[in-house]
Amino acid sequence: MKIENISINPTKIICLGRNYVDHIKEMNAPFPKEPVFFGKTINTLITDNKPIIYPKILYKDEVNKRVDYEVELAFIISKNCKNVSKQNAYDFIFGYSVFLDMTARNMQVNDRNIKLPWYRSKNFDTFGPIGPKIVSHDEISDPHNLNIELKVNGEIRQSSNTKYLLFKIPDIIEYISQFLTLEEGDIVATGTPGGVGAILPGDKIEASIEMIGTITHLIVMEGA
């Protein structure tokens, strides 16, 4: 896929859950002792200005009719790596981008409560917008001091700063790469701050991170 003028070829997307204190509280989730992560598949990826498709099977189902935005700082892996140590983490980061971890919230909560995987609720097509560009690590002096914000129809819904990340980027790479080889182009999304909420077809989402930019997406009903 192409993000602005840079081509990346990710093999996977790893997302952190529960990584901002305010979001953990709003989800009534316990504080993690180590990073919580899960996978999103490549079919979710779309770039700036492409529509987010609201799945009909969610829209028509009263129990599952809730789809949430979650703005996140993502980083892109520069080369294959395994068992990376914290100190060397930034050697393996190509750059940063804005990521939206779209989530079928009621489905996620219901699945979690009956001890099922967090998977289907996170992986509908178009549920992983990313962009508008990749800013290289050199251009961002401190990735843990960036304002992060999300607007729905012009109204601010999420507003925080990456300094509130519970597990920092070097911790995250060290932790994840103990489990799996990260490959060039892989996307790691670092978790969302408080303020998550629902969207509906017709809404416009703008997700912004300081020094990176804004991605804008319209919500469109599937088949419309």
Next chain:
Amino acid sequence: MRIGDILINPSKIICVGTNYMDHIEETKMDIPKEPVIFPKTLNCLIGQNQPIIYPKILYENKKLNRVDYEVELAFIIKDRCKNVIKSEAYQHILGYTVFNDITARKMQVKDIVSKLPWFRSKSFDTFSPIGPKIVQHGEILDPHDLKIELRQNGETKQKSNTKFLLFKIPQLLEYISKFFTLEPGDIIATGTPAGIGPIQPGDIIEAEIEKIGILRNYVKLEEI
């Protein structure tokens, strides 16, 4: 990757959990009303005769040192598809192969109990042996009448038949493709029968499905 003499380029691996009655009973899970699905990432894939690496972070941790085999029938997607209907499912299947869904069992159970994703326990490097070849749909009259077996150091540990699949292949494809677009080469593993158990470094694991063949891998402790 090459499986036998066929080259595939999967974008994702989707596994079905709790899909044989005998396995549901042994893991004390509830009988699912609809298929339970979770992903594995592409870093898991290895071919015939390649080593399954037993991760050191599991081996050295008394609470986590259990890694299990799970033999499964997998099918490979032929063309890009979404919202497939049951009656047309086989048009989208390239063929069948043997899949071993290696699982860090204690870690999985711990994560499930804490309502965390089923992800890290399933997605270590080398945790998805596949092969030895892809047998085309036309050569297998009925994918729901194949003996399936797993041997550890020559001793039979799992022995069943794909006729005991709770959700059959057409239902699985219809269900999964409601959520995600499937791409050519994508791998769907249909679940494992009873008899799961732990592996140890030094073991030879043979996973066999009638009309497909024997997938053979040995287990090796990770060297760091």
